Amino acid sequence: FGIKPGDPVNADTIVAGEARLKTVVGEEGFPFAKVGDPQIVVDRAARTATLDLSVDPGSPRRYGRIVMANDKLFDAKHVQEIAR
Incomplete structure (x- = not known):
């Protein structure tokens, strides 16, 4: 997530961490996960x-x-490589 206890509050860090969290949750097999808005x-x-x-x-x-x-634009192998 990128945010640890004791870190200063920084909106850019929170937004970046939220984006990373959404990506990792999807990569872990939960593609339809819902991440709420940060509450501070x-x-x-x-x-x-x-x-x-x-x-x-x-x-x-x-x-x-x-x-x-x-497969005129992309073949299945290429799509597999870029898939989450």
Whole structure:
């Protein structure tokens, strides 16, 4: 995810971590996972922030061999290489 306890709050880091999380969850077999919006609670007195990011992975999916009906642009081997 790229964010560790004690890291400063940085919107760019949070957005990049969220994108990485979505990619990794999909690569792990959950292509329809839903990642919620980040919720950040800042406690100025304690000088801390809490990040909450919900993930609903949905059901796992397993895909087999890719078959192309029309391979004029890309063949099945190429599509398999670029597939998630």
